[in-house]
Amino acid sequence: xxxxxxxxxxxxxxxxxxxxxxxxxxxxxxxxxxxxxxxxxxxxxxxxxxxxxxxxxxxxxxxxxxxxxxxxxxxxxxxxxxxxxxxxxxxxxxxxxxxxxxxxxxxxxxxxxxxxxxxxxxxxxxxxxxxxxxxxxxxxxxxxxxxxxxxxxxxxxxxxxxxxxxxxxxxxxxxxxxxxxxxxxxxxxxxxxxxxxxxxxxxxxxxxxxxxxxxxxxxxxxxxxxxxxxxxxxxxxxxxxxxxxxxxxxxxxxxxxxxxxxxxxxxxxxxxxxxxxxxxxxxxxxxxxxxxxxxxxxxxxxxxxxxxxxxxxxxxxxxxxxxxxxxxxxxxxxxxxxxxxxxxxxxxxxxxxxxxxxxxxxxxxxxxxxxxxxxxxxxxxxxxxxxxxxxxxxxxxxxxxxxxxxxxxxxxxxxxxxxxxxxxxxxxxxxxx
Amino acid sequence: xxxxxxxxxxxxxxxxxxxxxxxxxxxxxxxxxxxxxxxxxxxxxxxxxxxxxxxxxxxxxxxxxxxxxxxxxxxxxxxxxxxxxxxxxxxxxxxxxxxxxxxxxxxxxxxxxxxxxxxxxxxxxxxxxxxxxxxxxxxxxxxxxxxxxxxxxxxxxxxxxxxxxxxxxxxxxxxxxxxxxxxxxxxxxxxxxxxxxxxxxxxxxxxxxxxxxxxxxxxxxxxxxxxxxxxxxxxx
Ligand SMILES: Cc1cc2nc3c(=O)[nH]c(=O)nc-3n(C[C@H](O)[C@H](O)[C@H](O)COP(=O)(O)O)c2cc1C
Ligand code: SF4
Numbered sequence: 001x002x003x004x005x006x007x008x009x010x011x012x013x014x015x016x017x018x019x020x021x022x023x024x025x026x027x028x029x030x031x032x033x034x035x036x037x038x039x040x041x042x043x044x045x046x047x048x049x050x051x052x053x054x055x056x057x058x059x060x061x062x063x064x065x066x067x068x069x070x071x072x073x074x075x076x077x078x079x080x081x082x083x084x085x086x087x088x089x090x091x092x093x094x095x096x097x098x099x100x101x102x103x104x105x106x107x108x109x110x111x112x113x114x115x116x117x118x119x120x121x122x123x124x125x126x127x128x129x130x131x132x133x134x135x136x137x138x139x140x141x142x143x144x145x146x147x148x149x150x151x152x153x154x155x156x157x158x159x160x161x162x163x164x165x166x167x168x169x170x171x172x173x174x175x176x177x178x179x180x181x182x183x184x185x186x187x188x189x190x191x192x193x194x195x196x197x198x199x200x201x202x203x204x205x206x207x208x209x210x211x212x213x214x215x216x217x218x219x220x221x222x223x224x225x226x227x228x229x230x231x232x233x234x235x236x237x238x239x240x241x242x243x244x245x246x247x248x249x250x251x252x253x254x255x256x257x258x259x260x261x262x263x264x265x266x267x268x269x270x271x272x273x274x275x276x277x278x279x280x281x282x283x284x285x286x287x288x289x290x291x292x293x294x295x296x297x298x299x300x301x302x303x304x305x306x307x308x309x310x311x312x313x314x315x316x317x318x319x320x321x322x323x324x325x326x327x328x329x330x331x332x333x334x335x336x337x338x339x340x341x342x343x344x345x346x347x348x349x350x351x352x353x354x355x356x357x358x359x360x361x362x363x364x365x366x367x368x369x370x371x372x373x374x375x376x377x378x379x380x381x382x383x384x385x386x387x388x389x390x391x392x393x394x395x396x397x398x399x400x401x402x403x404x405x406x407x408x409x410x411x412x413x414x415x416x417x418x419x420x421x422x423x424x425x426x427x428x429x430x431x432x433x
Numbered sequence: 434x435x436x437x438x439x440x441x442x443x444x445x446x447x448x449x450x451x452x453x454x455x456x457x458x459x460x461x462x463x464x465x466x467x468x469x470x471x472x473x474x475x476x477x478x479x480x481x482x483x484x485x486x487x488x489x490x491x492x493x494x495x496x497x498x499x500x501x502x503x504x505x506x507x508x509x510x511x512x513x514x515x516x517x518x519x520x521x522x523x524x525x526x527x528x529x530x531x532x533x534x535x536x537x538x539x540x541x542x543x544x545x546x547x548x549x550x551x552x553x554x555x556x557x558x559x560x561x562x563x564x565x566x567x568x569x570x571x572x573x574x575x576x577x578x579x580x581x582x583x584x585x586x587x588x589x590x591x592x593x594x595x596x597x598x599x600x601x602x603x604x605x606x607x608x609x610x611x612x613x614x615x616x617x618x619x620x621x622x623x624x625x626x627x628x629x630x631x632x633x634x635x636x637x638x639x640x641x642x643x644x645x646x647x648x649x650x651x652x653x654x655x656x657x658x659x660x661x662x663x664x665x666x667x668x669x
Contacts, residue, residue, distance in 0.1 A: 024657055139534035139553055142515045144476050144496040171656055183536065183555035183574045185594055188655040193572055197533035197552040198511030204491065207471045211492045211511075214448055215476040 029349030070221020081110025090116030105378025160253025163227025252297025278311030301388020
């Protein structure tokens with residue numbers, strides 16, 4: 001029998017040999033590929049009504065999904081029909097067709113979409129009902145007129161897939177159009193700075209938040225987005241800095257291109273992140289006043305409902321929305337093979353040769369994504385996810401999905417019980433307390 | 434000519450007052466007693482001339498398009514950051530990140546600038562009459578950065594296509610930089626720019642165009658590439 005080392009497995013051997021050949025670390029897209037051996041939303045189960053609580057009728061009784069963000073300071077808080085929003089993915093990482101389809105789908109669903117690390121695309125604004133404008137360390141494409149058209153401003157400190165580091169866009173995607181938009185030479189492997197160019201820490205971020213508010217006349221909410229790291233402290237600092245809405249992006253979060261090791265070995269999982277974020281807001285007495293958006297590996301209405309029950313006001317999805325646009329679908333298989341991938345196994349967004357036209361700037365590939373069809377699929381996904389959340393909420397007796405609470409769940413593992421502060425199934429105790 | 438007094442007013446009230454004067458047709462506005470306040474004159478999108486009589490804090494004249502903001506004292510961090518077009522003039526000195534991420538227009542500092550002047554600039558001009566601190570021009574993408582005095586350490590580090598000129602000494606060049614010979618067009622550009630933006634009394638103490646050094650990107654960090662292993666080791 002041939003034996004394999006448990007330490008030096010085939011993948012490890014290949015990676016060492018790749019490094020030996022190139023002298024460079026690996027870059028890829030998609031987010032962590034690790035088997036999730038940490039506590040996830042799957043480690044929780046809902047406790048629907050029986051005798052102690054009365055459920056709502058599935059198809060008849062109202063269960064509100066309306067979601068309001070930015071009630072703390074903004075003159076015009078954001079009002080969405082549903083709690084699931086499209087996260088910031090840059091025009092550059094994504095094709096024009098993908099950006100537009102996402103915007104259109106989100107608008108049809110009564111939700112929002114977000115710009116990304118490359119400024120605003122006009123077609124995206126025109127297709128959006130509610131557009132969040134990201135202000136990132138790189139400031140690519142920064143434009144005050146676009147900011148003033150936005151419905152919210154998101155000051156991004158970091159992302160879950162790679163907290164503490166800047167963006168990447170490899171040369172194959174820095175086409176003439178993208179280079180022009182970002183003020184870069186065509187074809188460079190663009191590395192974005194990790195730090196903002198004009199503030200360093202929480203003290204001067206207070207001034208930055210004030211500046212963004214001044215620039216938009218105090219009309220729209222200011223979000224602060226961060227990768228999940230020291231969430232308990234970071235969330236408190238962001239709230240103190242004046243954020244109306246805080247976005248915490250967990251370790252399972254997606255990316256178009258990042259060093260692989262950062263995706264695999266940095267940050268906190270999304271389940272842990274939402275729990276820490278809620279405790280942080282409660283700790284300084286602003287839970288409910290500052291809204292919380294959770295992102296990172298959210299796949300369906302179940303994950304979303306659990307995040308909401310744990311304290312999130314809304315959910316960002318990235319990868320799931322791309323999958324709705326046909327990411328990893330079994331079509332154009334030859335083109336998957338040409339980039340060393342296959343349907344269901346593709347994480348090759350960094351190559352710029354996305355077989356289904358999503359993460360590419362190649363006009364021929366981009367054509368494979370029809371904007372209207374894509375928008376319809378995004379709409380359907382958002383609708384179905386919302387129905388799933390409503391189904392769980394009604395079963396738990398809630399006439400508003402935002403009334404879901406930790407008490408509506410039991411933990412299936414000791415770790416999840418400890419992290420979430422929810423009793424372990426079959427006991428009345430929170431593990432470890 | 435209108436006046437706005439800062440004393441006893443919130444920054445919101447000050448900026449609203451400035452903008453309502455502009456909307457009312459007053460294109461010359463003097464802001465009195467600024468007291469180093471942050472976010473003075475942010476996002477002015479009309480060709481008005483706002484003079485701040487004294488010193489300003491962070492983000493003075495930031496996110497502008499077409500305005501002129503003139504500070505008679507000194508300015509704090511992020512002077513005119515992310516400006517699309519227009520002019521910011523500081524008679525004194527500027528804090529970190531002067532002209533950060535500007536996409537056009539001109540940021541003029543008669544005195545010194547602290548660290549990272551012109552960081553991530555994407556166009557336009559950053560002109561420092563005096564010396565600048567470390568990492569000026571870091572990741573500069575386009576436009577021109579002119580330092581008439583001495584430049585600090587790690588100057589022009591990891592740039593894309595910003596062109597830098599230094600009149601004095603450079604404490605140390607950043608990663609992937611090249612000193613290039615000045616062309617006659619460079620000398621002409623430098624002389625014309627200094628003449629246009631620096632008052633005679635200041636300009637006469639500065640080197641003339643032909644005495645500047647020109648620094649551009651060596652383009653070795655533009656693409657990941659194993660041939661330049663050493664430079665990547667230092668850069669990342
Ligand atoms: C293709 C792609 C591009 C992204 N680009 C950006 C970006 O420009 N700015 C940003 O803040 N986050 C970016 N992200 C991260 C997302 O905003 C979000 O935090 C993450 O994708 C959420 O995790 P999920 O994909 O598992 O839903 C990107 C993610 C993907 C998948
Ligand atoms: S199919 Fe396209 S979007 Fe999906 S992982 Fe592959 S390259 Fe990325």
